[in-house]
Amino acid sequence: MDTNNAIELKNICKRFGDVFANKNITLEVRKGEILSLLGENGSGKTTLMNMLSGIYFPDDGQIFIDGKEVSITSPKDAYELGIGMIHQHFKLIETFTAAENIILGLPGKEVIQMNAVVEKINELIKKYGFELDPTKKIYDMSVSEKQTVEIIKMLYRGANILILDEPTAVLTPQETDRLFDVLRNMRNDGKAIIIITHKLHEVLSLSDRVAVLRKGEYIGTVLTKEATELSLTEMMVGEKVSLNIGRKPPVNVHKKLSIKNLTCVDKAGVTTLKNVSFEANAGEILGIAGIAGSGQKELLEAVAGLQNIQEGSIVFHDDKGDIELVGKTSTEIRNIGVALSFVPEDRLGMGLVGNMDLADNVMLRSYMDGKGIAVNRKKPRQKTEKIVDELKVVTPSISTPIRRLSGGNVQKVLVGREISNAPAVLMTAYAVRGLDINTSYIIYNLINEQKEKGVAVIYVGEDLDVLLELADRILVLCGGSVSGIVDARTTTKEQIGLMMTKHSTEVM
Amino acid sequence: MNIILIILKKIFTVTFIQKAVTQGIPILYGATGEIMTERSGNLNLGIPGIMYMGGIGGLVGAFAYEQSVAVPNGWVGVICALVVSMLFALIGGLIYSFLTITLRVNQNVTGLALTTFGVGFGNFLGGSLSRIAGSAGQVSVYITGQTFRTKIPFLSTKLGVVSDIVFSYGFLTYFSIVLAIFLSWFLFKTRKGLNLRAVGEDPAAADAAGINVIRYKYVATCTGAVISGLGGLYFVMEYLGGTWQNNGFGDRGWLAIALVILALWKPARAIWGCILFGGLYILFAYVPFGDAMQEIFKMLPYVVTIVVLVISSVREKKDSQAPKSLGLSYFREDR
Secondary structure, eight states: OOOOOEEEEEEEHHHHHHHHEEEEEEEEEETTTTEEEETTTSHHHHHHHHHHHHHOOOOOOEEETTTEEEEEOOHHHHTTTEEEEEEEEEOOOOTTTTHHHHHHHOOOSSSSOOOHHHHHHHHHHHHTTOOOTTBBBBOOOOOOHHHHHHHHHHTTTTOOOEESSSTTTTTTTHHHHHHHHHHHHOOOOOOEEEEEOOOOHHHHHHHHEEEEETTEOOOOOOGGGGOOOHHHHHHHHHOOOOOOOOOOOOSSOEEEEEEEEEEEEOOTTOEEEEEEEEEEEETTEEEEETTTTSHHHHHHHHHTTTEEEEOOOOOOOOTTTEEEEEOHHHHHHHTTTEEEEHHHHHHHTTSTTTTTTTTHHHHHTTOOOSSSSSOHHHHHHHHHHHHHHTTTTOOSSOOOOOOOOOOOHHHHHHHHHHHOOOOOOEEETTTTOOOHHHHHHHHHHHOOOOOOOHHHHEEEEHHHHHHHHHHHEEEEEEEEEEEEEEEEOOOOOHHHHHHHHHHOOOOO | OOOHHHHHHHSSHHHHHHHHHHHHHHHHHHHHHHHHHHHOOOOOOOHHHHHHHHHHHHHHHHHHHHSSSSOOOOHHHHHHHHHHHHHHHHHHHHHHHHIIIOOOHHHHHHHHHHHHHHHHHHHHHHHHHHHHHHSSSBBHHHHHHHHHHHHOOTHHHHHTTTHHHHHSSSSHHHHHHHHHHHHHHHHHHHHHHHHHHHHOOOHHHHHTOOOOOOHHHHHHHHHHHHHHHHHHHHHIIIIIEHHHHEEETTTTTHHHHHHHHTTEEEEHOOOOOOHEEEEEHHHGGTTOOGGHHHHHHHTTHHHHHHHHHHHHHHHHGGGSSOOTTTTOOOTOOOO
């Protein structure tokens, strides 16, 4: 065995029911390197890493750590071998302080000497360049602080192998840069780091090598400096792909939704939307950009009838005339043809019920249809099958509880359900949050198809590059008011970035 | 105004405080046990039943001993009672643990079934013992019961009112208070306590931190059951003086579960809470409204609990909420 290898995996297999999550995976990670693990949603990356961290036990295969064959049956075993995993969903106790979380489960003097613990943590913080107050409670922390706690927790336990599952999905660009600096410090310290991410530019800028999984199987490992975004995507997908959003010029554009002087106030009395006016047109995609929390969510919810509107009007233009939406219930608005699909940070938080199966979740939108007290299951089932088929949702069957699906597949169902109802106005927020690149493009295509069908699409996105390529016009929100509406074909990223932080009256 | 004065006069008497304490101690045991259980994420609604089991267990142990020797020694009786009582309660705790932790049966259903079982089990054995006891028609372990009531020498007589209010009880009373304080210290100052609280808050996170979740749940639930069982033992021995009364323990088990909420899952806080509950529980006897008002006054502890629940949820203070995974079973590979 090569002792330069921190980890070696040989023919690892793991099944869930009849589905192979991992099949004959052979992989090695060296000391002092950052390895990116790449793959589409549901390709088995997280499952594989969970076997290293003792959450799952492999059905078959061997694991070598530092050249010695090991059996990892619990997270405790993993710690003892120096493996630390930072999960996508943080495993922290909300009501504990950072320090308490860090020493959780560790042996030591039975009566806790908190001062000594805090001191030791502060040493680690200094060594690797973190920023953290060890006595702060987790519930008072930002996402990036929580992540820092997780990483320090592993280092405190003497981890030499660090696994990070989509660490940047919830971070701002600045926080991401800081994380990467810390990770590079650790690599230089001789630690082996595995990072799972969907963001190809991060893979290219951070890692030394890239390993690719596809549908539970190992495809290969390449040196990062020899890889490009396109070559990696092709390895992931297994066929030639073109990373182009086929935006067609809008045809037959006409007014669908007119919003005038919309002002909303939340429960705490804070004005979330200030005097917002714009029009959404059929056959066009209106992108909405803004720093997180600038009123994107409130705007979409106001149109969908889920917000208290203090002032203003929302008019829906139809062949039969104009309909005022303010004052109507959310169900009435939906029946008129205004659909909202909102993907929250935790995906399952809004719009889907984890314990119900795919078909039942699709039925949540149509359970009121038909006569009599019994629900009609036939149509939702057909619709579900269509969604599964068209969006390539990986699932054992449509009667699988949705929480058993991987994150990306859950999202496909969420977005697919809204589109399948053939709305006149489709509002979608963060539709590709956490999705791999190929699935993201499937979603972009779906949205484009809707636009070509004559639907007025409102798309709230985080990625400005995508917004510029996908949308026809972009509305920029800043602090709850519109700082401008620009043509996506002629604007630059910098211009929008500026408008996101500065109120401007320039409207083209 | 007059009526309030009369009530206050009756309440601020030594006997009222003594009675409040004697009523409160079994509830304190129950609450302390339930707090330990809930801190591991298990909502054991079987506690009322387990307290019956602990009570009858003590009686069985003492009765068997007193029947088997010609001249029973009170302290040997006490030990027999303690051992069998703890054993019976432990069995209750093990049944609950096996069903909810290993088999992951719904905790509420299991707990309620266990309460139904425990109450019936206690009444059945109590009735059987009375039959065996023969002519008196009532089982009695007088010697053991009196030993349980032994007061601390000197302190209980020489200090006047202080003796009456503070030192006029048996050893189980003082043990319950020491235990509650010790467990508060354990939960908040030791590593095992930290780990246990983590298991109750988020077993997946605790598991990922290398804590043996299943073991912690078993140990906490069974220890909690044994502690609660002592409440039943206290009632049978110190309160009743070593005899059995069918359904005599009444709804004190449910009061214990309510007290857990009042104490905000901190054992030391349950100490004053148990005396408050004990006082409210017997308040009807001190108000000049007659027995007709009895049941309304007995509601008071629950009213207080609801008020505390309302206040603590309005304040939304994250540190004084129920353990987050309370009532949920844990399975590592579940997604």
